[in-house]
Amino acid sequence: MSTFQAPKGTYDLIPPNSATYLAVREAISVPLRNSSHGYIETPGFENVELFARGVGESTDIVTKEMYAFETKGGDKLALRPEGTASVLRAALEANLHKGGNLPVKLWYSGSYYRYERPQKGRYRHFSQVGAEAIGAEDPALDAELIILAHQAYRSLGLRDFRILLNSLGDKECRPVYRAALQDFLRGLQLDEDTRRRIEINPLRVLDDKREAVQEQLIGAPMLRDYLCEACKTYHEQVRELLTAAGVAFEDDPKLVRGLDYYTRTTFEFVHDGLGSQSAVGGGGRYDGLSEMIGGPALPSVGWALGVDRTVLALEAEGITLDIPAATAVYAVPLGEEARRVLFGKVTELRRAGVATDFAYGGKGLKNAMKSANRSGARLALVAGERDLAEGVVQLKDLVSGEQTAIALDAVVDEVRRALG
Numbered sequence: 001m002s003t004f005q006a007p008k009g010t011y012d013l014i015p016p017n018s019a020t021y022l023a024v025r026e027a028i029s030v031p032l033r034n035s036s037h038g039y040i041e042t043p044g045f046e047n048v049e050l051f052a053r054g055v056g057e058s059t060d061i062v063t064k065e066m067y068a069f070e071t072k073g074g075d076k077l078a079l080r081p082e083g084t085a086s087v088l089r090a091a092l093e094a095n096l097h098k099g100g101n102l103p104v105k106l107w108y109s110g111s112y113y114r115y116e117r118p119q120k121g122r123y124r125h126f127s128q129v130g131a132e133a134i135g136a137e138d139p140a141l142d143a144e145l146i147i148l149a150h151q152a153y154r155s156l157g158l159r160d161f162r163i164l165l166n167s168l169g170d171k172e173c174r175p176v177y178r179a180a181l182q183d184f185l186r187g188l189q190l191d192e193d194t195r196r197r198i199e200i201n202p203l204r205v206l207d208d209k210r211e212a213v214q215e216q217l218i219g220a221p222m223l224r225d226y227l228c229e230a231c232k233t234y235h236e237q238v239r240e241l242l243t244a245a246g247v248a249f250e251d252d253p254k255l256v257r258g259l260d261y262y263t264r265t266t267f268e269f270v271h272d273g274l275g276s277q278s279a280v281g282g283g284g285r286y287d288g289l290s291e292m293i294g295g296p297a298l299p300s301v302g303w304a305l306g307v308d309r310t311v312l313a314l315e316a317e318g319i320t321l322d323i324p325a326a327t328a329v330y331a332v333p334l335g336e337e338a339r340r341v342l343f344g345k346v347t348e349l350r351r352a353g354v355a356t357d358f359a360y361g362g363k364g365l366k367n368a369m370k371s372a373n374r375s376g377a378r379l380a381l382v383a384g385e386r387d388l389a390e391g392v393v394q395l396k397d398l399v400s401g402e403q404t405a406i407a408l409d410a411v412v413d414e415v416r417r418a419l420g
């Protein structure tokens with residue numbers, strides 16, 4: 001071990017487990033790419049003001065969890081704690097919304113940073129794959145995104161997840177509800193931090209995980225009783241579309257989510273095998289966000305799925321993904337001449353698209369065959385002086401142990417045939 005370790009709250013992705021992470025990112029992106037989402041990549045840091053305004057000054061993310069810093073040049077930046085504000089900023093900056101083709105559908109995949117108390121499923125560096133549909137108000141769009149996330153999880157083989165669904169209302173009905181909730185909350189026995197929250201962001205109190213708080217919330221006014229007609233109709237349509245698609249969900253009138261920008265549809269994917277870090281992904285509609293960061297009115301909806309927790313969910317369900325072995329063919333030369341010839345064959349095989357590796361470092365036969373087996377290869381190519389003199393190499397099936405001599409100049413064809 002070296003003197004250095006990964007910083008607190010972070011971990012390295014290393015083989016073989018890293019292959020699962022890649023496969024999860026891939027699986028989540030497949031339904032997105034198949035539904036007209038274009039790939040977007042934004043910087044790992046942004047002007048701190050973007051998150052303060054976009055995510056919300058009163059959120060835990062901005063007040064406690066953000067890595068904010070000043071550069072040598074005096075710029076105030078922050079490592080990105082989430083993706084939506086950056087993606088919307090980039091879309092506005094590039095005028096994607098003016099192309100006359102709304103919604104603008106985008107997907108992303110990357111690292112996010114939050115200064116949190118590290119525990120299983122909660123890290124200071126984590127990764128998300130996300131999707132945003134910018135500039136259209138249509139319940140089918142909300143439903144589409146939920147259906148795509150559901151499809152992604154299903155394609156990974158996950159079963160023990162649930163979809164929680166709620167509507168947060170809009171700028172007509174939410175303020176009325178907010179005031180009613182504040183009245184109710186002000187009468188409760190709460191600590192000072194929570195009392196402050198009542199004044200800044202009362203809806204978040206509903207989300208308090210503490211038993212003592214939850215007990216007092218029984219009888220609290222519920223947003224669904226305050227939704228205006230437009231929000232009610234909209235929400236009903238989202239629910240109907242999900243039901244028609246065969247995607248089961250649970251109405252969760254207390255689901256508020258930790259970001260300020262959500263309006264109307266909000267949802268969370270929770271997995272029952274993850275203990276207290278049960279949210280594997282979440283999202284919702286954010287009709288006011290564009291204006292909050294200085295853009296035009298652009299009603300939008302999106303989600304982000306956590307890659308780390310999705311991997312933990314796979315483990316919890318005992319699912320191992322079917323990941324093809326990194327190596328299909330392993331070449332073992334015996335002697336200098338064989339080394340030269342077989343190295344040439346390795347290059348040829350790779351150029352033909354066959355995943356091939358080579359016994360480097362002048363290993364003896366026994367050691368080289370051990371490496372061949374460990375590599376997960378189906379086939380070994382073994383050649384010594386005598387084989388070369390006869391113009392052949394030995395093709396060994398590492399599963400059956402069967403060995404056949406094949407012509408040197410037919411290696412690529414023979415290997416392909418043997419691999420099926």
Ligand code: ATP
Binds near residue numbers: 121
């Ligand atoms: P939580 O309530 O668990 O803190 P969140 O509401 O803050 O989650 P979002 O901001 O909605 O999470 O991010 C979407 C997803 O990203 C989460 O469902 C989760 O899978 C993942 N995620 C968020 N924060 C972390 C973290 N610190 N470590 C690992 N994954 C995370």
Ligand code: MG
Binds near residue numbers: 258
């Ligand atoms: Mg959080």
